[in-house]
Amino acid sequence: MVSHKRRKELLKMVIECEKLTIKQLSVLLDASPATVRRDIDWLAERSLLVKMKGGAQNPSLRMQHPLSGETFQNALQCHATSKRAIARQAASMCTDGETIIINGGTTTFMMADFLADRRMTVLTNSFLMAQKLQVSSENEIFIPGGRVYREQNVILSPFDNDITQSHYASKMFMSVQGLSTLGLMESDPLLIQAEQRLINQAEELVVLADSSKFTRKAGLILCGLERVSCVITDTDVSETAVNILEQHGIKVITVQANEERAHGYNSSLNRQYTMDVPEFGRLTPAH
Template sequence: MINHMRRKKLLKTLAERGSATVAELEGVLNASAATIRRDIAVLAVNGQLVKMHGGARHLAPDKPGGLVGTNFWENMALHSGRKRAIARRAAALCLDGETVIINGGSTTHMMAAHLTESQLTILTNSFFTAQELLTQSRNEILLPGGKVYREQDVIVSPFDNDVIQNHYASKMFIGAAAVSPLGLLESDPLLVRAEIKLMKQADELIVLADSSKFQSRRAGLIVCPLSRVGTLITDSGISAETSDMLRAQGIEVIVVDAEAEPS
């Protein structure tokens, strides 16, 4: 396969998958690892993809005022059974009378269905989560000021001094684009900045991450180190090696049975 045809197919593969490793691309393109690495380097210089350790990521078209990341509703459909089980367990950690922060995200959003009978003060930067809780529960709901990014369902404030700094929470529930030994990872610097601001207002950080997040290569910006995490809730797809690594960091790992949830 000549260079331009192979590179065109490489870009098409990334557009379909979002990201791919060199090993995966070897099978798709029927080319050597060295050839694929050269192609990735050339396309990265041309601004046609994002080069990542061991592979490459699709470069989504620019959207005015948009954020880097997968569409919220697309994320809701991915591994939904795992996410529902994780969200149910996370909601059970909320105690009546508490103030908690629920960060925007597909798994954290699913907590709302299990908080309808709770009596909480909930600060969330998710418009859809706030809307569901306002209509389906009697919890007190707080929203930060800022711009609503529809595709990611998140409210981001451009200001350092906003309503967030006036509230303190005993727990913050957060997802992640990926989880690695370096910490929680995200794709967009604005999201990272917003999440760091929220973390400063919470005592315990509780991470909701299905097992696919430990293999994900779709993010490269560190939100926080693992040492900041108190509890991580995941599904039974997590490897023993990963679980041991997390526990060695002092994290309480809660594993749920995703198969017990309807798909």
């Protein structure tokens, strides 16, 4: 097996099995322990897996992925179990042959673990997402040109007519800093610039937001709720927040975060509510 195919298989196995020893990988790949060690070193240098004594493990599970920038690293560790369950559900909504867009958030980054078997076209402004998908999958990857902002983990173009303007996507999967009755919220104007360009190229907008995002405030509005097709969140989300989203015609999918750890799979639960409330975080009793 040639080296790049072997490394893709190795990474896929580690993602699926969480952790594997060099001996196990040698048998699975029909390769010598020395070859496996070199492949682990190569993948670890590119932050695609975590090297451990006698083997390798999936970086997303322990949240020790040596990412560029403290902001992204810290956010990756926060609500990690919920984010991973949400990312798994989002990936299950993808089908081979689709063109999708994935923005540079921590929850969306975890989708890469579940897209290894897909055959899609993926446009992303996350250089870490692009690198991981390039090595671990057969998806066709596109990234916009521009400057890499390490803290935000995004690539931003200073030009209005960058590559994103030439792409159409059936879905865009997006992480956000917060949600409110006004819409999706971000605090960094650099992210607003990059993500608004991507949103304009997608037919459906799917937002990945753990329950903490519904009480988090940010200073800038990315887009209104009327642009959102679906929100995937965890079961700790309040009934108030779900009701408001559904009143705006948004499909809400909730996932059980603790089942992600216990069973490696979670089923989505569609929830319906009829309470009429003015905004997230302020409860109005049902009559």
